[in-house]
Amino acid sequence: MAQSVSIGVGTWAWGNQFLWGYRPDLHDAALEATFQRAVALGLRFFDTADSYGTGRFTGRSELLLGRFLQALPPQQRDQLCVATKLAPFPWRLGRRGYHRAFEASRQRLGGRLDRVQLHWSTARYAPWQEGPLLEGLADLVAAGEAESLGVSNMGPRRLRQVQQRLAQRGVHLASLQVQVSLLAPEAVTGGELGACCRELGVDLIAYSPLALGLLVDRARTGGGTDVPPGPRGLLFRRLRPKIEPLLALMREIAAGHGAQVSEVALNWCRAHGAMPIPGLRSPEQADSAAAALAWQMNEQERLALDRRALDLPVRMPANPFLSD
Numbered sequence: 492m493a494q495s496v497s498i499g500v501g502t503w504a505w506g507n508q509f510l511w512g513y514r515p516d517l518h519d520a521a522l523e524a525t526f527q528r529a530v531a532l533g534l535r536f537f538d539t540a541d542s543y544g545t546g547r548f549t550g551r552s553e554l555l556l557g558r559f560l561q562a563l564p565p566q567q568r569d570q571l572c573v574a575t576k577l578a579p580f581p582w583r584l585g586r587r588g589y590h591r592a593f594e595a596s597r598q599r600l601g602g603r604l605d606r607v608q609l610h611w612s613t614a615r616y617a618p619w620q621e622g623p624l625l626e627g628l629a630d631l632v633a634a635g636e637a638e639s640l641g642v643s644n645m646g647p648r649r650l651r652q653v654q655q656r657l658a659q660r661g662v663h664l665a666s667l668q669v670q671v672s673l674l675a676p677e678a679v680t681g682g683e684l685g686a687c688c689r690e691l692g693v694d695l696i697a698y699s700p701l702a703l704g705l706l707v708d709r710a711r712t713g714g715g716t717d718v719p720p721g722p723r724g725l726l727f728r729r730l731r732p733k734i735e736p737l738l739a740l741m742r743e744i745a746a747g748h749g750a751q752v753s754e755v756a757l758n759w760c761r762a763h764g765a766m767p768i769p770g771l772r773s774p775e776q777a778d779s780a781a782a783a784l785a786w787q788m789n790e791q792e793r794l795a796l797d798r799r800a801l802d803l804p805v806r807m808p809a810n811p812f813l814s815d
């Protein structure tokens with residue numbers, strides 16, 4: 492199982508001033524170098540969203556990705572899967588509610604969009620909104636405008652309903668993206684979601700696999716200090732002191748494989764059958780993501796990490812829109 496699970500690239504930070512301190516003059520060149528390194532190292536799946544980028548930078552993640560993609564030779568571009576997530580904002584209604592947003596995303600991404608994903612389920616607050624939006628996405632796939640369709644922030648019950656609805660249209664549900672990390676382990680340690688995905692032939696994608704950078708050795712490849720600036724620092728101050736037992740085990744396992752702590756975090760997701768999509772902002776971070784592809788953790792290591800993670804008194808905040 493683990494051999495077939497790949498590693499992708501997340502781009503939430505690209506254009507996000509509020510949480511990630513984005514500045515074009517400081518970051519754009521490094522992001523382009525990160526993209527090029529990731530592609531050169533064989534990372535093939537890129538995840539973005541039409542809501543990524545804050546304030547005047549809304550849409551910036553797609554724009555940057557589109558700019559970098561257009562600089563690739565066509566045969567290299569053909570090997571990638573570029574996936575965006577369209578937000579089910581309250582004003583996006585009905586079967587054509589996403590069509591304008593889809594076109595805008597495709598433009599920003601350089602004219603081609605491989606996978607279109609529903610960013611979150613509206614089942615908990617506007618259950619009538621989601622079905623027509625999904626029908627509209629299925630229309631786009633059936634018309635060949637996008638190659639495949641995915642969803643995000645759904646549990647097994649909703650996933651089954653959506654998969655059946657799409658299957659009746661003859662459209663395959665390609666992937667489900669949920670938060671999975673050693674600080675949000677329940678999605679995979681319980682086994683139900685993974686089993687449901689396998690049964691339905693839906694790829695499971697792990698977002699925030701590094702818990703926003705808590706599950707890394709920051710002194711080596713991250714920002715250099717233990718607590719990043721801005722609102723992310725609040726989360727670090729609250730969780731970091733409580734996760735030392737987990738980090739100690741991760742360091743031990745990393746040392747046994749000549750790897751970095753971040754690689755352990757990614758390979759734990761892969762060992763559970765979920766493709767991690769770490770957020771990358773430097774070529775060095777792309778190097779360590781790709782390095783994780785060279786090894787797998789064994790069953791004892793995975794189980795020991797499961798236990799240590801489940802014993803922790805803290806978790807990452809859950810997405811408020813996650814449906815059951």
Ligand SMILES: NC(=O)c1ccc[n+]([C@@H]2O[C@H](COP(=O)([O-])OP(=O)(O)OC[C@H]3O[C@@H](n4cnc5c(N)ncnc54)[C@H](OP(=O)(O)O)[C@@H]3O)[C@@H](O)[C@H]2O)c1
Binds near residue numbers: 704705712
């Ligand atoms: N579907 C959804 O609702 C949803 C929600 C959240 C995220 N996502 C997707 O999932 C992707 C990944 O999640 P995420 O960006 O939230 O967080 P993440 O992958 O858990 O953490 C990313 C951060 O970890 C640090 N990092 C990465 N590689 C590292 C390395 N080798 N060594 C040290 N530090 C490293 C970087 O922070 P520094 O640069 O500060 O060092 C990086 O920005 C997102 O980009 C997005 O595409 C989807």
